[in-house]
Amino acid sequence: MNYDVMIVGAGPSGAIAAYELCKNGYSVLLLDKKTFPGDKPCAGGITPKAIDLLPYDISGIFEYISDEMRLGLRYQQEIIAKTPGVMCAFSQRKNFDKFLFDKAIEQGVNFLRIKDIVDISFDSRRNIFSSLTVIREDGDRRTLSSGYLIGADGVHSKTRKIAQVFPQFRRGFALEGLLSYDDIAAVPTPGFDFDIVKFGYGWVFPKGDHANVGLYSGKAGVKLSKAALRGYSKKRLGSDNLKNITGYPIALGGANYKATHANFFLVGDAAGMTEPLLGEGIHNALKSGQMAARAIIDQEFSAKTAGELYNDYIQPIRKDLRATRIVAAVFYRNLTGLQLGYGILKFALSRRFLLAGWAAGKTLYQIITSFLGRAYYKMTIPVSLRKIYQDKKINRVLRK
């Protein structure tokens, strides 16, 4: 069978690209090793700017929505940052991914579960992708071809490795565990505790019946141990009875990513597009998936190749990744950097400006570059969250 587009990986970046392409009349084959619902280590914090990108109402999967975040520094200082609007919505990744996957399938996307991909052929003279070889579930080896190939296969991306592209890809690391509400006195306020690990923080995100507790470091080689995670949970929430402790790399370096082929490109974590300051990856996964779809659609009316168009369209993502990298380098460098960043958060005017931009769905790059131009942002609530926000179902558990 021939498809217009094949997409390896049906996580957020692959599922949204598949949805957009199919909606625009393209035949799409989505391939994944997993079935859905399937889990992916992730704290499931979904920001207003990420929700804003979604072309459908996703409110039913959120278990908790907050307009506040506790920001701690080394257990010594603490701010409760409040947004005029939504700060963050929390879901379980298996539900988020299944929702996006189902939307793609409803749109007419074909899904093939595979054991793995083993080879990608390129026409080296013309620098274009020509075919993909996979091992099917029954063990059969199959070679499939299509007009375009999108690598949406996450941090361990085999499409990236087989194609030998993007050597600047880097990794951070995160470790998370789940703490049942049966083990703690009250549902915790979502929060970050900076500088309790090198170049990173600890987090507590509330869900329906448990809190997701984790440690993040944006530096390769920083060791995050289960003992340190349990220690953080005990200190912060009074219990270390964490279940399902899992470590997983964070995909970084995307500020340097550029498509190298006319009809093959990487999106989301495969392209290192998680921002290094807070480790938020879902927004850029969705955005790059949409940009990949747009590049393929627009190519029909352009003298540029889809790869060139994709490189144009991901410029804002790359700019934001560069901005977050610089801010992270200053913020996490040493105590002075941390206190400077923390000082900005403590100072009411700058905090208000930052958080208004955050709630209005702006990227850090947009917030920084519009600092002098715009005094305040207009608050926007993503469509999906409007009813919940109007009904004041905020800062409390919505569903188990």
Ligand SMILES: Cc1cc2nc3c(=O)[nH]c(=O)nc-3n(C[C@H](O)[C@H](O)[C@H](O)COP(=O)(O)OP(=O)(O)OC[C@H]3O[C@@H](n4cnc5c(N)ncnc54)[C@H](O)[C@@H]3O)c2cc1C
């Ligand atoms: C512990 C942790 C906590 C995080 N918390 C947050 C958070 O709260 N908020 C946030 O915004 N970001 C968070 N992130 C980052 C976020 O999880 C990722 O950025 C996001 O999942 C990227 O989406 P993606 O579609 O690019 O890749 P993925 O979600 O990784 O999807 C890749 C898909 O490809 C499939 N695949 C992989 N290899 C193959 C193969 N060879 N063949 C076929 N299929 C394959 C996988 O099965 C998977 O379905 C967190 C990350 C970690 C590790």
